[in-house]
Amino acid sequence: xxxxxxxxxxxxxxxxxxxxxxxxxxxxxxxxxxxxxxxxxxxxxxxxxxxxxxxxxxxxxxxxxxxxxxxxxxxxxxxxxxxxxxxxxxxxxxxxxxxxxxxxxxxxxxxxxxxxxxxxxxxxxxxxxxxxxxxxxxxxxxxxxxxxxxxxxxxxxxxxxxxxxxxxxxxxxxxxxxxxxxxxxxxxxxxxxxxxxxxxxxxxxxxxxxxxxxxxxxxxxxxxxxxxxxxxxxxxxxxxxxxxxxxxxxxxxx
Numbered sequence: 001x002x003x004x005x006x007x008x009x010x011x012x013x014x015x016x017x018x019x020x021x022x023x024x025x026x027x028x029x030x031x032x033x034x035x036x037x038x039x040x041x042x043x044x045x046x047x048x049x050x051x052x053x054x055x056x057x058x059x060x061x062x063x064x065x066x067x068x069x070x071x072x073x074x075x076x077x078x079x080x081x082x083x084x085x086x087x088x089x090x091x092x093x094x095x096x097x098x099x100x101x102x103x104x105x106x107x108x109x110x111x112x113x114x115x116x117x118x119x120x121x122x123x124x125x126x127x128x129x130x131x132x133x134x135x136x137x138x139x140x141x142x143x144x145x146x147x148x149x150x151x152x153x154x155x156x157x158x159x160x161x162x163x164x165x166x167x168x169x170x171x172x173x174x175x176x177x178x179x180x181x182x183x184x185x186x187x188x189x190x191x192x193x194x195x196x197x198x199x200x201x202x203x204x205x206x207x208x209x210x211x212x213x214x215x216x217x218x219x220x221x222x223x224x225x226x227x228x229x230x231x232x233x234x235x236x237x238x239x240x241x242x243x244x245x246x247x248x249x250x251x252x253x254x
Contacts, residue, residue, distance in 0.1 A: 119186050121209040122164045122250035125193060125229050126152040126216070131254060132226060135242050148240040149192065149230035150254075154216040156197050156225040162207040163191055164250065169235050171199050177228065178220025181213050182235050189246070190235050194228035195220050 133151035154160075166183040169190070174180035177194035181201060184190055197217025207213060218225040231246035233239045247254050 118208070119165050120250070122247065122252050123161055123210045124152075124247065124252050124254060125161055125163050125191075126154050126158060126227050127161070129153050129158075129227075131244065135244060148237070149194075149228050150243045152216075152227040152229060154225060154227050156215070156217045158216040158227070159212050160193050160196060160214045160216055160227055162209065162211045162213050163247065163252070164209050166191070166207055168201045168203050168205045168207060168213075171201055171203050171205075174220065176221035178222065179214070179217065180220075183207060183213075184235070190232040190239075192228075192230040192232060194230075195222050195226060197225075 129152045131150045132153040133147055135147060135150050137147040139147070160181075162183055164185050166185040168181060169184050170180065170182035172179070174194060177192070179196040179199050180192060180194045181196065181199060182190055182192045193213060195217055196214040196219060199214045201207060201213045216225060216227045229243055231241050231243045233241060244254055
């Protein structure tokens with residue numbers, strides 16, 4: 001009995017068929033989301049081995065997956081590096097802000113200390129002088145019967161200083177006091193400077209410790225040139241207090 005062979009059955013795939021299958025596999029990978037730019041290099045890198053069926057397509061898919069994984073890892077590393085750089089920049093900004101805050105606070109402390117020192121600085125009204133007439137000394141020369149201030153020895157034209165920080169409230173003729181200056185001090189007390197030969201400040205002017213406010217002289221009711229100095233609780237005559245104790249309480253040795 002003779003058998004006939006069915007045409008085409010169990011025939012070895014032709015070269016055209018294999019090539020077509022490989023191309024179809026690559027196309028399928030491209031259409032299912034694999035990065036297109038990786039397909040061509042992967043194909044080029046494939047070894048030229050004898051294969052059949054879908055085996056080449058599977059090998060190409062593994063190669064692309066490896067490259068995609070490598071790309072994902074690189075992107076993750078880049079993201080981590082960017083986050084680290086941003087964290088470093090944020091830490092640097094925080095350090096800079098803290099340093100600026102510390103510098104500002106130090107500057108403010110220094111300014112407060114300088115202001116405190118300025119307000120608490122007192123000097124003698126006449127440099128290198130001495131008290132020639134004491135407070136409350138009795139004499140008919142004074143209408144009250146006693147001296148309401150102290151006299152500092154000084155020849156005419158000697159510089160007279162403000163003893164501390166304050167504001168001029170009187171500057172002009174003061175009767176028996178002659179030319180005078182009265183200053184309201186920062187603590188609310190008042191100081192008076194009498195018998196001046198000239199006045200160098202005006203009402204409303206702010207003065208600093210040691211600032212020249214005039215020159216000593218012999219104007220008003222006097223027997224000779226000197227500086228009459230008073231410390232008062234108000235700008236008015238009769239509110240006097242011990243000038244020596246006042247100056248010493250502010251660190252001035254008289």
